[in-house]
Amino acid sequence: MHALSELRQARRFVIKVGSALLVQQGKPRVEWLASLAAEIADLRKASEVIVVSSGAIALGAAKLGLAKGGRGSLADAQAAASVGQVELARLWSDALGHHGITAAQMLVTIGDLEERRRYLNASATLARLLEAGAVPVVNENDSVATEEIRFGDNDRLAARVAQAAGAEAVLLLSDVDGLYDRDPREAGATLIERVEGVTPEVMAMASGASASGLGSGGMLAKLQAARIAERAGIALAIVNGTYVSPIARALDGPVGTLFVPQGDASARKAWLGGRLAPAGVLTVDAGCAVALEKGASLLAAGITEIEGDFARGDLVAIHGPKGERLGQGLVEYTAAECRSIRGLKQDRQADRLGYAPRAAVVHRDHMVRT
Numbered sequence: 001m002h003a004l005s006e007l008r009q010a011r012r013f014v015i016k017v018g019s020a021l022l023v024q025q026g027k028p029r030v031e032w033l034a035s036l037a038a039e040i041a042d043l044r045k046a047s048e049v050i051v052v053s054s055g056a057i058a059l060g061a062a063k064l065g066l067a068k069g070g071r072g073s074l075a076d077a078q079a080a081a082s083v084g085q086v087e088l089a090r091l092w093s094d095a096l097g098h099h100g101i102t103a104a105q106m107l108v109t110i111g112d113l114e115e116r117r118r119y120l121n122a123s124a125t126l127a128r129l130l131e132a133g134a135v136p137v138v139n140e141n142d143s144v145a146t147e148e149i150r151f152g153d154n155d156r157l158a159a160r161v162a163q164a165a166g167a168e169a170v171l172l173l174s175d176v177d178g179l180y181d182r183d184p185r186e187a188g189a190t191l192i193e194r195v196e197g198v199t200p201e202v203m204a205m206a207s208g209a210s211a212s213g214l215g216s217g218g219m220l221a222k223l224q225a226a227r228i229a230e231r232a233g234i235a236l237a238i239v240n241g242t243y244v245s246p247i248a249r250a251l252d253g254p255v256g257t258l259f260v261p262q263g264d265a266s267a268r269k270a271w272l273g274g275r276l277a278p279a280g281v282l283t284v285d286a287g288c289a290v291a292l293e294k295g296a297s298l299l300a301a302g303i304t305e306i307e308g309d310f311a312r313g314d315l316v317a318i319h320g321p322k323g324e325r326l327g328q329g330l331v332e333y334t335a336a337e338c339r340s341i342r343g344l345k346q347d348r349q350a351d352r353l354g355y356a357p358r359a360a361v362v363h364r365d366h367m368v369r370t
Protein backbone atom coordinates (compact mmCIF):
# COMPACT_ATOMS: atom_id res chain seq x y z
CA MET A 1 0.00 0.00 0.00
CA HIS A 2 1.63 3.19 -1.19
CA ALA A 3 -0.94 5.91 -0.52
CA LEU A 4 -3.12 6.68 2.48
CA SER A 5 -6.33 6.12 0.52
CA GLU A 6 -5.15 2.59 -0.38
CA LEU A 7 -5.36 1.65 3.29
CA ARG A 8 -9.10 1.29 2.76
CA GLN A 9 -8.31 -2.00 1.01
CA ALA A 10 -6.87 -3.54 4.18
CA ARG A 11 -8.80 -6.57 5.35
CA ARG A 12 -7.79 -6.21 8.98
CA PHE A 13 -7.13 -2.90 10.76
CA VAL A 14 -5.68 -1.96 14.11
CA ILE A 15 -6.91 1.46 15.21
CA LYS A 16 -5.02 3.03 18.10
CA VAL A 17 -6.58 5.84 20.06
CA GLY A 18 -4.32 8.04 22.22
CA SER A 19 -5.23 9.29 25.71
CA ALA A 20 -5.45 12.93 24.63
CA LEU A 21 -8.20 12.10 22.13
CA LEU A 22 -10.41 10.18 24.50
CA VAL A 23 -10.04 12.25 27.63
CA GLN A 24 -10.22 16.00 28.10
CA GLN A 25 -9.91 17.51 31.55
CA GLY A 26 -10.55 14.14 33.09
CA LYS A 27 -13.79 13.60 31.17
CA PRO A 28 -14.35 11.18 28.30
CA ARG A 29 -15.17 12.77 24.92
CA VAL A 30 -18.32 10.76 24.44
CA GLU A 31 -19.57 12.46 21.26
CA TRP A 32 -16.23 12.12 19.55
CA LEU A 33 -16.08 8.45 20.54
CA ALA A 34 -19.56 7.99 19.09
CA SER A 35 -18.38 9.39 15.73
CA LEU A 36 -15.37 7.07 15.76
CA ALA A 37 -17.57 4.09 16.62
CA ALA A 38 -19.77 4.95 13.61
CA GLU A 39 -16.67 4.92 11.39
CA ILE A 40 -15.57 1.59 12.85
CA ALA A 41 -19.03 0.17 12.14
CA ASP A 42 -18.65 1.42 8.57
CA LEU A 43 -15.17 -0.09 8.13
CA ARG A 44 -16.43 -3.41 9.42
CA LYS A 45 -18.69 -3.81 6.40
CA ALA A 46 -15.61 -4.82 4.41
CA SER A 47 -12.85 -5.40 6.98
CA GLU A 48 -12.11 -6.54 10.51
CA VAL A 49 -11.15 -4.04 13.20
CA ILE A 50 -9.14 -4.25 16.40
CA VAL A 51 -8.99 -1.21 18.68
CA VAL A 52 -6.02 -0.38 20.89
CA SER A 53 -7.28 2.20 23.34
CA SER A 54 -5.35 4.32 25.81
CA GLY A 55 -7.05 6.48 28.41
CA ALA A 56 -7.34 4.29 31.51
CA ILE A 57 -4.75 6.23 33.50
CA ALA A 58 -6.16 9.64 32.52
CA LEU A 59 -9.75 8.60 33.33
CA GLY A 60 -8.85 6.90 36.61
CA ALA A 61 -6.62 9.73 37.82
CA ALA A 62 -9.51 12.18 37.45
CA LYS A 63 -11.84 9.91 39.42
CA LEU A 64 -9.32 9.35 42.20
CA GLY A 65 -8.16 12.99 42.21
CA LEU A 66 -4.52 12.01 41.64
CA ALA A 67 -1.92 14.66 40.75
CA LYS A 68 -0.01 14.75 37.43
CA GLY A 69 -2.75 12.88 35.61
CA GLY A 70 -1.88 9.76 37.63
CA ARG A 71 1.66 9.64 36.27
CA GLY A 72 3.40 10.91 39.41
CA SER A 73 4.51 7.42 40.45
CA LEU A 74 4.13 3.83 39.26
CA ALA A 75 1.75 3.09 42.15
CA ASP A 76 -0.45 6.05 41.13
CA ALA A 77 -0.47 4.96 37.48
CA GLN A 78 -1.42 1.41 38.48
CA ALA A 79 -4.21 2.55 40.78
CA ALA A 80 -5.49 5.04 38.19
CA ALA A 81 -5.43 2.38 35.46
CA SER A 82 -7.48 -0.03 37.60
CA VAL A 83 -10.22 2.53 38.09
CA GLY A 84 -10.03 4.01 34.59
CA GLN A 85 -10.04 0.69 32.75
CA VAL A 86 -13.51 -0.14 34.08
CA GLU A 87 -14.82 3.12 32.67
CA LEU A 88 -12.88 2.76 29.42
CA ALA A 89 -14.36 -0.69 28.80
CA ARG A 90 -17.85 0.66 29.45
CA LEU A 91 -17.33 3.60 27.07
CA TRP A 92 -16.24 1.29 24.25
CA SER A 93 -18.94 -1.23 25.00
CA ASP A 94 -21.60 1.52 24.84
CA ALA A 95 -20.18 3.24 21.75
CA LEU A 96 -19.80 0.04 19.72
CA GLY A 97 -22.95 -1.49 21.19
CA HIS A 98 -24.91 1.40 19.69
CA HIS A 99 -24.07 -0.12 16.28
CA GLY A 100 -24.86 -3.64 17.39
CA ILE A 101 -21.16 -4.50 17.77
CA THR A 102 -19.84 -6.51 20.71
CA ALA A 103 -16.73 -5.06 22.36
CA ALA A 104 -14.21 -7.49 23.84
CA GLN A 105 -11.70 -6.29 26.43
CA MET A 106 -8.18 -7.68 26.17
CA LEU A 107 -5.49 -6.53 28.61
CA VAL A 108 -1.95 -7.58 27.80
CA THR A 109 1.57 -7.10 29.12
CA ILE A 110 4.79 -7.04 27.13
CA GLY A 111 5.43 -10.72 27.90
CA ASP A 112 2.12 -11.74 26.37
CA LEU A 113 3.29 -10.41 23.02
CA GLU A 114 6.99 -11.17 23.29
CA GLU A 115 7.29 -14.62 24.82
CA ARG A 116 6.73 -16.95 21.89
CA ARG A 117 4.24 -19.31 23.50
CA ARG A 118 2.14 -16.51 25.02
CA TYR A 119 2.34 -14.53 21.78
CA LEU A 120 0.78 -17.44 19.95
CA ASN A 121 -1.88 -17.56 22.66
CA ALA A 122 -2.76 -13.85 22.32
CA SER A 123 -2.81 -14.30 18.57
CA ALA A 124 -5.28 -17.19 18.83
CA THR A 125 -7.58 -15.19 21.14
CA LEU A 126 -7.64 -12.23 18.74
CA ALA A 127 -8.39 -14.52 15.81
CA ARG A 128 -11.25 -16.21 17.65
CA LEU A 129 -12.79 -12.91 18.76
CA LEU A 130 -12.73 -11.56 15.20
CA GLU A 131 -14.16 -14.78 13.86
CA ALA A 132 -16.97 -14.52 16.42
CA GLY A 133 -17.74 -10.99 15.19
CA ALA A 134 -16.47 -8.99 18.19
CA VAL A 135 -14.21 -5.94 18.14
CA PRO A 136 -11.28 -6.55 20.50
CA VAL A 137 -10.44 -3.43 22.54
CA VAL A 138 -6.87 -3.88 23.72
CA ASN A 139 -4.91 -1.98 26.34
CA GLU A 140 -1.84 -2.64 28.41
CA ASN A 141 -2.55 -4.35 31.72
CA ASP A 142 -1.21 -1.32 33.58
CA SER A 143 -2.49 -2.24 37.02
CA VAL A 144 -0.08 -5.18 37.27
CA ALA A 145 2.63 -4.21 34.79
CA THR A 146 5.72 -2.85 36.56
CA GLU A 147 8.13 -0.40 34.94
CA GLU A 148 10.36 -3.20 33.61
CA ILE A 149 7.59 -5.20 32.02
CA ARG A 150 5.57 -2.33 30.53
CA PHE A 151 5.39 -1.06 26.99
CA GLY A 152 4.44 2.28 28.56
CA ASP A 153 3.02 3.62 25.33
CA ASN A 154 0.26 2.09 23.30
CA ASP A 155 1.88 2.84 19.94
CA ARG A 156 4.30 -0.07 20.06
CA LEU A 157 1.58 -2.15 21.66
CA ALA A 158 -0.59 -1.43 18.60
CA ALA A 159 2.17 -2.53 16.23
CA ARG A 160 2.66 -5.75 18.23
CA VAL A 161 -1.05 -6.44 18.28
CA ALA A 162 -1.12 -5.93 14.50
CA GLN A 163 1.61 -8.53 14.13
CA ALA A 164 -0.11 -10.96 16.46
CA ALA A 165 -3.40 -10.51 14.60
CA GLY A 166 -1.90 -10.57 11.10
CA ALA A 167 -3.38 -7.11 10.42
CA GLU A 168 -2.53 -5.28 7.21
CA ALA A 169 -2.85 -1.70 8.43
CA VAL A 170 -2.40 0.26 11.65
CA LEU A 171 -3.90 3.72 12.14
CA LEU A 172 -2.37 5.67 15.02
CA LEU A 173 -4.91 8.36 15.86
CA SER A 174 -3.14 11.24 17.53
CA ASP A 175 -3.48 14.98 18.10
CA VAL A 176 -1.18 15.98 15.21
CA ASP A 177 -1.65 15.62 11.45
CA GLY A 178 1.28 13.20 11.28
CA LEU A 179 5.07 13.25 11.40
CA TYR A 180 6.66 16.66 10.89
CA ASP A 181 10.30 17.11 9.93
CA ARG A 182 10.80 18.63 13.40
CA ASP A 183 8.72 19.32 16.49
CA PRO A 184 5.55 20.92 15.05
CA ARG A 185 5.74 23.68 17.65
CA GLU A 186 8.90 24.91 15.92
CA ALA A 187 8.60 27.44 13.11
CA GLY A 188 8.78 26.04 9.56
CA ALA A 189 7.87 22.46 10.53
CA THR A 190 6.64 20.54 7.45
CA LEU A 191 4.37 17.50 7.35
CA ILE A 192 5.98 14.37 5.85
CA GLU A 193 3.34 12.51 3.85
CA ARG A 194 5.19 9.29 3.11
CA VAL A 195 8.08 7.47 4.75
CA GLU A 196 9.88 4.64 2.94
CA GLY A 197 11.86 3.14 5.80
CA VAL A 198 12.31 4.60 9.28
CA THR A 199 15.99 5.56 9.01
CA PRO A 200 18.03 7.22 11.81
CA GLU A 201 17.34 10.55 10.00
CA VAL A 202 13.60 9.94 10.33
CA MET A 203 13.98 8.94 13.99
CA ALA A 204 15.84 12.21 14.62
CA MET A 205 12.74 14.21 13.61
CA ALA A 206 10.82 13.04 16.66
CA SER A 207 10.80 14.31 20.17
CA GLY A 208 9.92 11.85 22.95
CA ALA A 209 7.80 14.32 24.87
CA SER A 210 4.04 14.31 24.62
CA ALA A 211 2.82 17.90 24.25
CA SER A 212 -0.59 17.16 25.77
CA GLY A 213 1.06 15.72 28.89
CA LEU A 214 -1.60 12.99 28.91
CA GLY A 215 0.05 10.44 26.65
CA SER A 216 3.37 8.83 27.36
CA GLY A 217 5.23 8.09 24.19
CA GLY A 218 5.35 11.22 22.04
CA MET A 219 6.36 10.93 18.38
CA LEU A 220 9.36 8.75 19.22
CA ALA A 221 7.11 5.89 20.35
CA LYS A 222 5.11 6.22 17.12
CA LEU A 223 8.25 5.92 15.02
CA GLN A 224 9.32 2.86 17.01
CA ALA A 225 5.90 1.41 16.27
CA ALA A 226 6.36 2.29 12.59
CA ARG A 227 9.64 0.37 12.55
CA ILE A 228 8.02 -2.73 14.03
CA ALA A 229 5.20 -2.49 11.48
CA GLU A 230 7.33 -1.84 8.40
CA ARG A 231 9.52 -4.86 9.17
CA ALA A 232 6.42 -6.98 9.56
CA GLY A 233 5.10 -5.87 6.16
CA ILE A 234 2.28 -3.86 7.77
CA ALA A 235 1.28 -0.38 6.56
CA LEU A 236 1.08 2.18 9.38
CA ALA A 237 -0.29 5.70 9.30
CA ILE A 238 -0.19 8.51 11.84
CA VAL A 239 -3.32 10.59 11.42
CA ASN A 240 -5.07 13.38 13.27
CA GLY A 241 -7.86 11.99 15.39
CA THR A 242 -9.03 15.26 16.90
CA TYR A 243 -11.64 15.82 14.19
CA VAL A 244 -15.09 14.30 14.05
CA SER A 245 -14.98 11.25 11.74
CA PRO A 246 -11.17 11.17 11.81
CA ILE A 247 -10.75 8.04 9.69
CA ALA A 248 -12.62 9.44 6.70
CA ARG A 249 -10.72 12.71 6.98
CA ALA A 250 -7.39 10.87 6.99
CA LEU A 251 -8.08 8.28 4.29
CA ASP A 252 -10.32 10.27 1.95
CA GLY A 253 -8.58 13.62 2.61
CA PRO A 254 -5.99 12.29 2.51
CA VAL A 255 -4.09 13.84 5.41
CA GLY A 256 -1.47 12.10 7.51
CA THR A 257 1.83 10.26 7.31
CA LEU A 258 1.99 6.83 5.69
CA PHE A 259 4.82 4.45 6.54
CA VAL A 260 5.17 2.11 3.59
CA PRO A 261 5.86 -1.54 4.53
CA GLN A 262 9.45 -2.57 3.84
CA GLY A 263 9.96 -6.08 2.50
CA ASP A 264 7.68 -8.97 3.19
CA ALA A 265 9.31 -10.74 6.11
CA SER A 266 7.57 -13.89 7.23
CA ALA A 267 5.45 -13.44 10.35
CA ARG A 268 7.90 -15.41 12.44
CA LYS A 269 10.90 -13.38 11.33
CA ALA A 270 8.97 -10.17 11.79
CA TRP A 271 8.19 -11.21 15.32
CA LEU A 272 11.85 -11.93 15.97
CA GLY A 273 13.00 -8.68 14.40
CA GLY A 274 10.62 -6.64 16.47
CA ARG A 275 11.11 -8.38 19.79
CA LEU A 276 12.52 -6.14 22.44
CA ALA A 277 14.25 -8.06 25.20
CA PRO A 278 16.86 -10.74 24.39
CA ALA A 279 17.70 -13.12 27.25
CA GLY A 280 21.44 -13.17 26.50
CA VAL A 281 24.22 -12.32 24.09
CA LEU A 282 26.37 -14.52 21.87
CA THR A 283 29.54 -12.83 20.67
CA VAL A 284 31.08 -14.27 17.51
CA ASP A 285 34.47 -13.97 15.78
CA ALA A 286 35.13 -12.08 12.54
CA GLY A 287 34.85 -15.16 10.29
CA CYS A 288 31.47 -16.04 11.75
CA ALA A 289 30.30 -12.42 11.37
CA VAL A 290 31.09 -12.60 7.64
CA ALA A 291 29.27 -15.93 7.31
CA LEU A 292 26.19 -14.52 9.08
CA GLU A 293 26.25 -11.51 6.77
CA LYS A 294 25.98 -13.97 3.85
CA GLY A 295 22.98 -15.64 5.42
CA ALA A 296 24.59 -18.64 7.17
CA SER A 297 23.46 -20.15 10.48
CA LEU A 298 25.44 -19.40 13.64
CA LEU A 299 27.66 -22.38 14.52
CA ALA A 300 29.34 -23.09 17.87
CA ALA A 301 32.77 -22.85 16.20
CA GLY A 302 32.34 -19.08 15.74
CA ILE A 303 31.25 -18.24 19.30
CA THR A 304 33.78 -16.48 21.49
CA GLU A 305 31.68 -15.31 24.44
CA ILE A 306 28.32 -16.07 26.04
CA GLU A 307 26.43 -13.69 28.32
CA GLY A 308 23.25 -14.37 30.25
CA ASP A 309 21.40 -17.42 31.46
CA PHE A 310 19.04 -18.41 28.68
CA ALA A 311 17.05 -21.53 27.92
CA ARG A 312 16.61 -23.35 24.60
CA GLY A 313 14.15 -21.37 22.45
CA ASP A 314 14.95 -18.02 24.07
CA LEU A 315 15.79 -14.96 22.03
CA VAL A 316 19.49 -13.99 22.11
CA ALA A 317 21.30 -11.01 20.66
CA ILE A 318 24.26 -11.73 18.37
CA HIS A 319 27.26 -9.43 18.61
CA GLY A 320 30.36 -9.16 16.41
CA PRO A 321 33.97 -9.16 17.69
CA LYS A 322 33.85 -5.43 18.50
CA GLY A 323 30.58 -5.73 20.37
CA GLU A 324 28.58 -4.46 17.37
CA ARG A 325 25.05 -5.80 17.10
CA LEU A 326 24.68 -8.20 14.16
CA GLY A 327 21.19 -9.52 14.79
CA GLN A 328 19.15 -11.76 17.02
CA GLY A 329 17.53 -15.15 16.94
CA LEU A 330 16.11 -18.11 18.81
CA VAL A 331 18.87 -20.19 20.37
CA GLU A 332 18.90 -24.00 20.06
CA TYR A 333 21.00 -24.67 23.18
CA THR A 334 20.93 -23.45 26.79
CA ALA A 335 23.54 -20.95 28.01
CA ALA A 336 25.39 -23.74 29.86
CA GLU A 337 25.46 -25.91 26.71
CA CYS A 338 26.69 -22.95 24.65
CA ARG A 339 29.54 -22.39 27.13
CA SER A 340 30.45 -26.03 26.82
CA ILE A 341 30.49 -26.22 23.01
CA ARG A 342 31.83 -22.70 22.31
CA GLY A 343 34.56 -22.78 19.63
CA LEU A 344 33.98 -26.46 18.81
CA LYS A 345 33.57 -27.82 15.31
CA GLN A 346 30.20 -29.41 14.60
CA ASP A 347 31.40 -33.02 14.75
CA ARG A 348 32.79 -32.50 18.28
CA GLN A 349 29.58 -31.07 19.76
CA ALA A 350 28.07 -34.51 20.38
CA ASP A 351 31.32 -35.76 21.96
CA ARG A 352 31.28 -32.89 24.43
CA LEU A 353 27.58 -32.89 25.30
CA GLY A 354 26.72 -36.53 24.75
CA TYR A 355 24.04 -35.34 22.33
CA ALA A 356 23.73 -32.67 19.64
CA PRO A 357 20.15 -32.26 18.49
CA ARG A 358 20.98 -29.29 16.27
CA ALA A 359 24.00 -28.49 14.15
CA ALA A 360 23.49 -24.73 14.43
CA VAL A 361 23.34 -22.78 17.68
CA VAL A 362 21.05 -20.24 15.99
CA HIS A 363 19.56 -21.47 12.72
CA ARG A 364 19.30 -18.94 9.91
CA ASP A 365 15.53 -19.52 9.69
CA HIS A 366 15.17 -18.28 13.25
CA MET A 367 17.50 -15.32 12.93
CA VAL A 368 17.13 -11.74 11.78
CA ARG A 369 20.12 -9.56 11.00
CA THR A 370 20.13 -5.88 11.98
Ligand SMILES: Nc1ncnc2c1ncn2[C@@H]1O[C@H](COP(=O)(O)OP(=O)(O)O)[C@@H](O)[C@H]1O
Nearest residue numbers: 018174179180182205207210211215217218219
Ligand atom coordinates in the same frame (compact mmCIF):
# COMPACT_ATOMS: atom_id res chain seq x y z
N1 LIG B 1 8.46 15.52 14.52
C1 LIG B 1 7.26 15.51 15.13
N2 LIG B 1 6.12 15.41 14.38
C2 LIG B 1 4.90 15.40 14.97
N3 LIG B 1 4.71 15.48 16.30
C3 LIG B 1 5.78 15.57 17.11
C4 LIG B 1 7.10 15.59 16.56
N4 LIG B 1 7.98 15.68 17.59
C5 LIG B 1 7.23 15.72 18.72
N5 LIG B 1 5.91 15.66 18.46
C6 LIG B 1 4.86 15.67 19.49
O1 LIG B 1 4.28 14.37 19.63
C7 LIG B 1 2.91 14.51 20.01
C8 LIG B 1 2.15 13.22 19.77
O2 LIG B 1 2.48 12.28 20.76
P1 LIG B 1 1.52 11.93 22.01
O3 LIG B 1 1.09 13.19 22.69
O4 LIG B 1 2.20 10.88 22.81
O5 LIG B 1 0.27 11.37 21.26
P2 LIG B 1 -0.85 10.31 21.68
O6 LIG B 1 -1.40 10.66 23.04
O7 LIG B 1 -1.83 10.49 20.57
O8 LIG B 1 -0.20 8.96 21.65
C9 LIG B 1 2.47 15.68 19.16
O9 LIG B 1 1.36 16.33 19.70
C10 LIG B 1 3.69 16.60 19.14
O10 LIG B 1 3.62 17.57 20.15
Ligand SMILES: N[C@@H](CCC(=O)OP(=O)(O)O)C(=O)O
Nearest residue numbers: 019054055056057154215216
Ligand atom coordinates in the same frame (compact mmCIF):
# COMPACT_ATOMS: atom_id res chain seq x y z
N1 LIG C 1 -2.21 2.12 28.89
C1 LIG C 1 -2.26 3.55 29.21
C2 LIG C 1 -1.93 4.34 28.00
C3 LIG C 1 -0.47 4.50 27.68
C4 LIG C 1 -0.34 5.84 26.94
O1 LIG C 1 -0.27 6.86 27.56
O2 LIG C 1 -0.48 5.82 25.63
P1 LIG C 1 -0.70 7.10 24.67
O3 LIG C 1 -1.73 8.02 25.20
O4 LIG C 1 -1.20 6.45 23.49
O5 LIG C 1 0.67 7.75 24.51
C5 LIG C 1 -3.68 3.96 29.59
O6 LIG C 1 -4.66 3.30 29.22
O7 LIG C 1 -3.79 4.98 30.25
